[in-house]
Amino acid sequence: MDTAGFNKELLSFLQASTTPYHATAEMAHRLDKAGFTALDERDSWTLEAGKKYYVTRHDSAIIAFTTGKGDFASHGLRMVGAHTDSPCLKVKPNPELNSKHYFQLGVEVYGGALLNPWFDRDLSIAGRVTWQNPKGEIQNSLIDFTKAVATVPSLAIHLDREANKKRSINPQKDIPPVLCRLKGGEDKPDFRHLLATELxxxxxxxxxxxxxxxxxxxxxxxxxIGLTDEFIVSARLDNLLSCFTGIEALIAASDSDYPCLLICNDHEEVGSQSATGASGPFLRQTLERICETSEELTRTMQRSVMISTDNAHAVHPNFSDRHDGNHGPVINEGPVIKINANQRYATSSETSALIRQLCEQEGVPVQTFVARTDMGCGSTIGPLTASEMGVRTLDIGLPTFGMHSIRELAGSEDAAGLSKVLVRYFQLKNLLP
Structure with a gap:
């Protein structure tokens, strides 16, 4: 697939993946079309060499893998990791508010969201609903209102003359979205009833x-966007950009002779401590079923590599002093190797060397990010997976502006380039010494 075709599919994926649940469903749909077999964690598995499979957990995390020739301990696993969640506003359990004749919903801030960009946007609502059918059975369904149903209006500058100098946001009282005006003595809508109507x-x-x-x-x-179409702009680029890049690479390389795996965890933005997060047991429990014994699993991990793919901070032209002078990644100059002396990223010289070699072979430029020594940095699922599985790990990402904003920006060349590199990685016979 050429870059234009890749980006067209990327935009379609981003549009469909409004929540971690919808992203997981979209990835499962693409895997189904590519001939992967769906597994259920509640069933007994019989895996065959030369086959391709996937399994989801709790509707918001997914592992897809190919068995290759089936000799895991001899060849190891070529693994890629990403996450399905993004910072946003989550509806509270009892959310209905009636303030000055306006119907609003109370929200929690999920993850480290930049809140200012949420004002004056056309908002919709999506997610998972758990409901009871007439037989008393509990079921889950995904819902997406699709159309704009709400907004968070800004306070006019006439009422806050210092807004451009020192306005701060109180997440309890300043950001509940407005959904409609209530007339006269009209009762505020019941949110669960609105969800039932959508069902x-x-x-x-x-x-x-x-x-x-x-x-x-x-x-x-x-x-x-851009004068020469050099940018991709969207919500949730962190980290659906990596999910799409990984899934497309795995599908393209699914006939590889060597075992490959993609995991997309949930809850990375809130610490990964969950059944579907990178600190949870999803990957280990799946690998224990792929490898027949604990010895085989250990041997397999020692011949494996995990590439943790999560967005990197591009050097901002208006705030270039926030980067180390020698480590300012540029958009459309290739993926970024992320390094941190305190293991906030899990990159080692071995794994860095591997990706540099792969990028050179594919003609894809590569960059390096290290945070300023007097500033902290974020982290990823990389160190968590490395410490849980004992696997050699690389942290890499695509350079991005506006990370954790409601609308982020990345390069229109970078994702397709990284996907090419990951295809070559999935097809490698030998990984590291």
């Missing part, structure tokens, strides 16, 4: 909505 539109017959995990998102579509 009915999908052909379901809920007796009651028991609970939900619903999120606000920006309805503005992903796009290619």
């Amino acid at each position: 009915e539109k999908q052909g379901e017959k809920p007796a009651s909505v028991l609970d939900y995990e619903m999120f606000f998102y920006d309805t503005q579509a992903p796009a290619t």
